[in-house]
Amino acid sequence: MFGCSRFTWNYFLDLNNKIYLEAKEKELKKKHLNYYDCANQLTELKTKNKWLKEANSQSLQQTLKDLDTTYNKFFQKKGGFPNFKSKKNRQSFRIPQSFKLKDDQSVLPKFKEGIKTIIHRKVEGKIRYATVSKTKTGRYFVSITTDFEVKKKRISDNRLGVDLGIKDFAVLSNGEKYNPKVKEGNIRFLHKQVSKKKKDSNNRNKARLKLAKKYEKTNNQNQDFQHKLSDKICKENKLIAIEDLNIKGMVKNHCLARALSNQSWYSFIIKLGYKARRYGGKVVKTKRFYPSSKTCSCCGFVNQELTLTHRDWQCPQCQTELDRDLNASQNILAQVLRELNIKGGRVYRLKPVELSSLDEAAKQEALGSLAQR
Numbered sequence: 001m002f003g004c005s006r007f008t009w010n011y012f013l014d015l016n017n018k019i020y021l022e023a024k025e026k027e028l029k030k031k032h033l034n035y036y037d038c039a040n041q042l043t044e045l046k047t048k049n050k051w052l053k054e055a056n057s058q059s060l061q062q063t064l065k066d067l068d069t070t071y072n073k074f075f076q077k078k079g080g081f082p083n084f085k086s087k088k089n090r091q092s093f094r095i096p097q098s099f100k101l102k103d104d105q106s107v108l109p110k111f112k113e114g115i116k117t118i119i120h121r122k123v124e125g126k127i128r129y130a131t132v133s134k135t136k137t138g139r140y141f142v143s144i145t146t147d148f149e150v151k152k153k154r155i156s157d158n159r160l161g162v163d164l165g166i167k168d169f170a171v172l173s174n175g176e177k178y179n180p181k182v183k184e185g186n187i188r189f190l191h192k193q194v195s196k197k198k199k200d201s202n203n204r205n206k207a208r209l210k211l212a213k214k215y216e217k218t219n220n221q222n223q224d225f226q227h228k229l230s231d232k233i234c235k236e237n238k239l240i241a242i243e244d245l246n247i248k249g250m251v252k253n254h255c256l257a258r259a260l261s262n263q264s265w266y267s268f269i270i271k272l273g274y275k276a277r278r279y280g281g282k283v284v285k286t287k288r289f290y291p292s293s294k295t296c297s298c299c300g301f302v303n304q305e306l307t308l309t310h311r312d313w314q315c316p317q318c319q320t321e322l323d324r325d326l327n328a329s330q331n332i333l334a335q336v337l338r339e340l341n342i343k344g345g346r347v348y349r350l351k352p353v354e355l356s357s358l359d360e361a362a363k364q365e366a367l368g369s370l371a372q373r
């Protein structure tokens with residue numbers, strides 16, 4: 001199934017690439033074959049390659065639908081150009097209909113017997129479709145999408161500001177700080193081991209598998225941490241205020257740590273978003289960039305002297321002792337409450353900063369402090 005699905009994707013991608021190039025040259029309107037064109041050709045392809053008939057045809061049609069979606073997203077500038085799928089990477093195929101769970105077995109169309117499955121949690125609702133995947137390290141998963149009504153379980157009406165950073169992953173306006181317990185350990189050593197070994201040798205494959213296993217583990221630990229934290233935040237709070245990361249995204253990431261934290265910030269915010277909805281709450285982003293670490297959350301004084309090395313500072317105006325990130329998260333919450341016209345926020349106004357109006361040195365610093373946090 002993996003092979004057939006991959007072959008179908010790659011075959012039609014290749015065909016489409018040729019059409020795309022030709023259409024570009026001749027300035028034609030139609031730049032790719034849509035799902036129906038491809039599905040028609042798939043029938044022909046099956047007569048040439050009989051082994052494709054062994055696969056569940058609905059899954060192959062689904063592959064073509066996915067390809068069509070990727071193309072359309074690309075044309076709408078919402079996504080990148082589709083890539084060829086490689087045997088070396090994660091493999092997957094989707095079962096749009098007739099997937100069943102029977103006791104501890106997954107029942108897939110075209111498979112003579114059910115496949116023994118460890119079920120992680122109770123499947124609620126009506127099964128819509130299932131995706132079967134195989135990781136780089138050779139582990140198989142099936143993820144099941146269902147339709148069901150969510151019962152809202154939130155208990156309180158609290159409001160919370162969240163500041164995402166590099167030193168601490170998340171600092172909350174109630175003073176709590178959270179960091180994933182991920183041990184990167186010997187990742188560098190494992191990378192070196194792979195590059196040391198001869199290309200295409202057995203030893204290199206072994207080293208590569210070890211590295212992939214390590215990555216899989218750290219990724220799982222990270223995801224677990226993000227799920228637990230976002231669940232806790234969304235259960236306990238009705239309104240969750242965060243900074244708009246688009247500005248953080250403006251900062252070019254030269255350093256790996258930053259690139260990685262960027263990625264995990266985004267995935268964390270996505271989790272916050274859908275979990276908040278699940279519990280009947282809301283995630284609100286600040287509308288513009290505010291100097292949230294430089295502004296005193298007590299009196300609104302903007303401390304221009306503050307640099308990246310200052311973790312704690314005392315406000316020169318009201319003498320409050322401030323923790324950089326906690327102060328920032330409190331400012332983010334106050335700002336969102338202001339923007340939503342909710343009373344109970346703080347009295348002062350944060351002064352928005354127009355990046356274009358800043359002089360070059362100040363701009364660099366502003367961007368730097370965004371990147372640092």
Ligand SMILES: [Zn+2]
Nearest residue numbers: 296299315318
């Ligand atoms: Zn102050």
